[in-house]
Amino acid sequence: MEVIGQLSILLAFGFSIYATIIYTAGINRRNSALILSGRGAAFSVAFLVVLSSVLLWYGFLDGAYNIKYVYGYSSDDLPLIYKLTAFWAGNKGSLLLWELLLAIYTAIIALKLRKIYNKYIANATVVLLIINIFFLGLLAFIANPFETYNFMPPDGSGLNPMLQNPGMVFHPLTLYLGYVGISVPFAFAISALITKKTDDWWIRNTRKWAVWAWVFLSLGNILGGIWAYVELGWGGYWAWDPVENSSFIPWLILTAYIHSVIIQERKNMLKIWNVSLIIFAFLATLFGTFLTRSGVFASVHSFSDSPLGFYFLMFMFLVLVVSLGLMFSRMGQLTSGKEFESYISKESSFLFNNLFLVGGAFAVFLGTVFPIISEALRGVKVSVSVPWYNQIMAPILLGVVLLMGICPLIAWHKSSKRNFKVNFLVPVVLSLIFFGVIFYLLNGENLYAAIGFTICFFALFTTVQEFVKGMFARSKITGEMLLKSLALMVMKNRRRYGGYIVHIGIILITFGIIGSQVFNQEMKTRLAVGQKAEIGGYEVLYKGLEKTEIQNGTAIYANLAVFKNNKFITTARPEKVFYSNSERPFSEVSIHSTLKEDLYIVLQNWLDGGRAADFMFKINPLVIWMWIGSFILTFGGLLALWPGKGSQLNPKMYEEVSS
Numbered sequence: 001m002e003v004i005g006q007l008s009i010l011l012a013f014g015f016s017i018y019a020t021i022i023y024t025a026g027i028n029r030r031n032s033a034l035i036l037s038g039r040g041a042a043f044s045v046a047f048l049v050v051l052s053s054v055l056l057w058y059g060f061l062d063g064a065y066n067i068k069y070v071y072g073y074s075s076d077d078l079p080l081i082y083k084l085t086a087f088w089a090g091n092k093g094s095l096l097l098w099e100l101l102l103a104i105y106t107a108i109i110a111l112k113l114r115k116i117y118n119k120y121i122a123n124a125t126v127v128l129l130i131i132n133i134f135f136l137g138l139l140a141f142i143a144n145p146f147e148t149y150n151f152m153p154p155d156g157s158g159l160n161p162m163l164q165n166p167g168m169v170f171h172p173l174t175l176y177l178g179y180v181g182i183s184v185p186f187a188f189a190i191s192a193l194i195t196k197k198t199d200d201w202w203i204r205n206t207r208k209w210a211v212w213a214w215v216f217l218s219l220g221n222i223l224g225g226i227w228a229y230v231e232l233g234w235g236g237y238w239a240w241d242p243v244e245n246s247s248f249i250p251w252l253i254l255t256a257y258i259h260s261v262i263i264q265e266r267k268n269m270l271k272i273w274n275v276s277l278i279i280f281a282f283l284a285t286l287f288g289t290f291l292t293r294s295g296v297f298a299s300v301h302s303f304s305d306s307p308l309g310f311y312f313l314m315f316m317f318l319v320l321v322v323s324l325g326l327m328f329s330r331m332g333q334l335t336s337g338k339e340f341e342s343y344i345s346k347e348s349s350f351l352f353n354n355l356f357l358v359g360g361a362f363a364v365f366l367g368t369v370f371p372i373i374s375e376a377l378r379g380v381k382v383s384v385s386v387p388w389y390n391q392i393m394a395p396i397l398l399g400v401v402l403l404m405g406i407c408p409l410i411a412w413h414k415s416s417k418r419n420f421k422v423n424f425l426v427p428v429v430l431s432l433i434f435f436g437v438i439f440y441l442l443n444g445e446n447l448y449a450a451i452g453f454t455i456c457f458f459a460l461f462t463t464v465q466e467f468v469k470g471m472f473a474r475s476k477i478t479g480e481m482l483l484k485s486l487a488l489m490v491m492k493n494r495r496r497y498g499g500y501i502v503h504i505g506i507i508l509i510t511f512g513i514i515g516s517q518v519f520n521q522e523m524k525t526r527l528a529v530g531q532k533a534e535i536g537g538y539e540v541l542y543k544g545l546e547k548t549e550i551q552n553g554t555a556i557y558a559n560l561a562v563f564k565n566n567k568f569i570t571t572a573r574p575e576k577v578f579y580s581n582s583e584r585p586f587s588e589v590s591i592h593s594t595l596k597e598d599l600y601i602v603l604q605n606w607l608d609g610g611r612a613a614d615f616m617f618k619i620n621p622l623v624i625w626m627w628i629g630s631f632i633l634t635f636g637g638l639l640a641l642w643p644g645k646g647s648q649l650n651p652k653m654y655e656e657v658s659s
Contacts, residue, residue, distance in 0.1 A: 143307075222627075503636075525614070
């Protein structure tokens with residue numbers, strides 16, 4: 001099995017080189033037969049990578065502990081679901097997952113050449129194949145997941161207990177679907193530069209790929225936050241960890257790109273900017289893999305034993321030099337000569353949106369690499385603190401949300417003063433009233449929180465107003481019932497209203513962030529059996545410890561009764577879990593969620609066999625609105641992705657290659 005797996009990777013590496021050469025020859029000679037041969041080789045790469053992945057999964061299920069990677073991340077007592085997810089628990093397997101997705105994406109693009117033989121798709125496929133060569137080369141010669149012992153160990157060393165969480169099933173997979181998805185619009189952008197076809201053809205025909213990548217990057221970041229919240233036991237969901245940052249940076253850049261390309265589609269502007277954005281979005285994904293595999297940064301997410309950092313750094317440098325060199329050589333084709341007509345227009349709001357998002361990405365990048373810079377300049381590693389990130393990113397987030405509220409109210413080109421006043425009057429007046437009410441409810445304190453909540457209200461009102469206005473307008477014309485009119489309106493223009501739904505999700509996430517960051521409470525205390533702790537209007541009664549056996553360890557949990565207003569609410573059971581493959585226990589928190597707040601409880605320690613125990617209690621207001629907003633955001637993104645008429649690659653846009 002391990003021999004076939006390793007051979008599959010070596011063959012895939014060879015086929016990817018062959019496909020790259022034969023595609024290039026076919027393009028240069030305008031020979032469709034050569035391009036078809038290259039396409040077949042690209043399919044072979046995908047098949048072989050799928051085969052090697054299936055074999056590695058089988059190794060985990062079969063307990064093939066002679067494979068070092070299987071031995072390092074599995075054991076007989078590991079639950080089945082985590083044997084499957086152990087595939088991407090380590091450096092080599094996660095690299096294979098990346099290549100698996102990349103090979104499949106490449107095959108999908110190559111499949112487009114089945115009926116349309118053209119140099120544009122062919123060039124994009126070549127770019128994707130070159131990326132395949134890099135990853136397959138690492139897997140074949142540097143990070144072989146099928147490396148073996150010359151004996152069969154009786155059992156594996158097991159999976160890190162922190163990875164034995166449902167988040168392990170979905171978080172890495174969704175993140176990688178997004179990471180690798182950025183490769184496709186990047187490849188088409190490079191193809192556009194190579195062929196000098198720098199109109200919006202590549203943008204229109206990769207828009208869904210960009211949205212696909214954005215949806216899964218969003219979902220990956222969200223699931224990572226949820227995982228941290230329920231697993232790590234510190235009471236938060238985002239710590240500005242270097243590897244967390246590495247997934248947030250491409251999300252910010254890709255968000256800017258998705259908005260910016262609308263200007264190019266409608267106005268034929270910002271060509272250089274859009275190409276730059278997708279290049280740096282792709283580089284940011286490589287930067288993320290570099291961070292996890294370089295050993296430069298300490299992180300709970302990183303692979304400390306990885307030798308791959310140098311290779312990723314060199315590949316990033318190569319991509320940067322070639323991409324920017326190609327872009328600068330095509331400046332004549334990328335210059336549109338058009339300018340913005342007014343600062344009060346949709347175009348300008350999109351531009352300001354981009355400035356906020358790219359500025360945020362740069363700030364996060366700077367904060368992430370600052371320890372390296374400080375060490376190089378002063379000989380001392382100085383890390384940037386969480387408050388620094390919060391102080392920088394809070395106004396950027398609120399600025400973006402404010403623009404979400406402003407954009408629906410202003411027109412393309414420019415808005416007249418009369419329309420400006422009419423469109424803004426009601427939202428602004430209602431927002432001022434809302435501010436007064438919320439500031440009063442906050443007892444005249446937390447001015448910034450009141451401003452933040454008001455911005456959320458303003459953006460939510462103007463976004464919902466777009467649905468209401470459109471619904472009534474359609475119903476008036478068609479005579480349809482209002483709800484039917486709303487549903488058909490959304491389905492007829494999924495891109496627009498899917499985007500608005502995404503905006504609603506982000507507004508709710510922002511609402512939850514403000515509440516949980518500004519108004520949280522924390523208390524650490526020791527309770528004897530029968531004693532109560534009071535926090536945020538809750539009373540928590542400690543009843544003692546209990547013990548239970550689980551599949552691969554033992555769980556000790558505290559039995560707590562939770563009361564509010566002298567009424568029993570729920571039973572909380574925070575745990576310490578002792579896994580068979582670990583010397584230290586791991587916390588499993590207890591969370592009681594309502595629309596208003598979370599009661600977050602961590603069992604930290606105990607004395608005298610449980611007669612007394614140490615706890616951390618936290619009140620995290622409005623956290624659930626982040627998860628609700630995340631669900632809405634994902635739904636909106638998927639709605640925008642839903643295929644419609646004209647969603648396929650348009651053959652009329654391409655120059656055919658003669659055989």
